[in-house]
Amino acid sequence: MLELNEIGMLSCSQIKTLIEQEHFPDVAVTWTLRDVQNLLLKSSVKSRETNDFVKLLKEKSKHGWSFNFQLNDDTLRLERVFWISPNGKEKYVQFNDVLQIDATYKTNRFGMPLVLFTVIDNHGLTVLTARCLLSNEQFDSYSWALQQFRYYTNRDPIVLFTDGDMELARAIKVIWPNAIHLLCRFHISQNMTRALAGSLSANLSEFMNEFWRVGSIEEIDVFEMEFSTLKTKWQAAESYLRALEAKKKQWAFAYTHNNFVAGVSSTQRQEMVNGQIKSALLSNSSLMRIIDGFEAVETRSRDKLSQASLSTKFAPASMDPLINDALHTLTNYAQVLLKAESGMSLSYTCLVDASKDEGYFLVSHKDFPQKFRVVRLSIGTIEQSTCSCRKAIWLGISVKQWTISQSSSILHWLRDPTQKLEARKTEQAEKKRFSIRLKRKSACTLATGLGVGYNLNPIHTSQMIQLVRWSEVEST
Known part of the structure; x- marks a missing residue:
């Protein structure tokens, strides 16, 4: 009906009548004609905004940017959009050994999750490489995002960190089957605290300390023995521990630290980038405003890189x-x-x-x-x-x-x-x-x-x- 209104085939009053008769024939509808007009206006604004956003990305593609987008086949609304700058491509090609992927929310009026791809450069700085807006966090959406990233960078990551989202994990197995997928320790702690706060109560802090002591053991055989003891001692947490045990190769030091990870064990570095982006955006930000927000983040990143380069240039010699x-x-x-x-x-x-x-x-x-x-x-x-x-x-x-x-x-x-x-x-x-x-x-x-x-x-x-x-x- 919204599309028919846009091409002039249905008026606001006709749409209101159709809604009342076809969808709510036995219910007293309280919607007014003004409500319908506001809905159409909002839809029209978003449609124009999407068109302007795509035009902007097309213009930036003349300067080396790459992007792709998908519209809903039925409604023609924006479903997915991916974009990466020339600097993002270059940084990823140089530092693809450790990739972090995370989604953040409340950054745009469309309510679309914003997925960010970051790497760690040679100065130890977290660098934003690519961005993607998705209509949902399902397997198909994440698969599309990873496919775009792979296509435009032409290089697979060696190790990558995520927060443990199951749909994203499924997509990673399909798109990057040879990548080493590790889990963020910060999110493991956060989820564990929420899940066990009730059953462990006052003993939660003691349990968490013991859990991470075991999780940091270096030898595999010692870890296995200690983890078994942990399950026996903390019966109230046994089922949760068994679930984590199934993923031990993605978080336990004994298994994960046979890989170069640039000193990373969580996505907290990326959470800092998320915070910078959110400080530049609002939950009702337009798509055009998102581009401005990212450019502000990249400007700060360039400043940090300049400072790091100067520190390297003038670093004092060692006595050794x-x-x-x-x-x-x-x-x-x-x-x-x-x-x-x-x-x-x-x-x-x-x-x-x-x-x-x-x-x-x-x-x-x-x-x-x-x-x-x-x-x-x-x-x-x-x-x-x-x-x-x-x-x-x-x-x-x-x-x-x-x-x-x-x-x-x-x-x-x-x-x-x-x-x-x-x-x-x-x-x-x-x-x-x-x-x-x-x-x-x-x-x-x-x-x-x-x-x-x-x-x-x-x-x-x-x-x-x-x-x-x-x-x-x-x-x-």
Whole structure:
């Protein structure tokens, strides 16, 4: 009826009569003619707004933007729209190793959920890459959004974080079957608190502390044993724990931290971006206003990048000559991590593990000699060196005692991300063996997950590919 009114075939009074007779024949309708007029006016405004929004995106496509949209076949109303800027494409191609996806609400008068795609750059900054408005959060809508993202970036993510939405999870399995899908720990805590607040009552805080203690255990066999004990001890939470157990490979440290995640364990970084966007938008914002809001966020992001680049350019040298060479290639964000690890290494001791074959060491803090990690150092093939902490993998800080200028774990943090892309091409063509320089025996701390891959003395740096991730893009 709304469409018939727009082309002049039905008047407001005729529409009111049809509503009364066809839809509410036995009910006293209280709607007035003015109500119908307001409805038509609102519909007309939204229709014009959609047209203007699409026109704006078409205009921006002349400047490198990419977008696509879908209208409802029956009503011709806007159902889905996806768009990505040239800067968003570039950042994702450079830093697709960790992608975060989250939906936020109350940003537009259409009531459409706004789905955001963000990455973490080499300065440790959260960067907005693409946006998508959907009419709902069902499997088909999320699948369409991921398909658009994949088409316009031509690159799949390696690891991605979500809040655990089931429909989004289904879409990820279909569109990106090889991606490592991890769950946000913040949302797990939030959902668990809501679900168990009544049954655990005053004991909730104790349970949460114990749950995350177990969830942070590094060894898989120890985690399995402790989690079983947890279920037995907390009978009131057993069914909930069993549900989480089925997803343990997506949130438990013992399973998740075999992957580089740039130090991320939740989507809280993206929640900060959501907050910035909401501060620029209102629940009744027009579609045109959304574009303005995003441009304001991108302006702030460029300012932060400029500040980070200056901090990198004027970062002070280290007193440790063993890491100075590496500092010249890293962003300030990674430099801070590497310097901290260098200082921490002096507090660790290392002993040969006599119970194992040659190449195994026990590393412990001098104040806690009974708590140690096992380091296996492979001089011949660095890729086979390991440490039970796996920080070299999930943090990506490289090892102090080794030559790290070309090591894998540093790729993410290089000043110039183009070096990371070139290194990846080289690595795919031929697995390089990196030279190792063992200076002394000490402890292993960060390296894998954060991307700074810094291990203490006999430490391994098997996954050092990440350090390159933190390099800075030089201005041209």
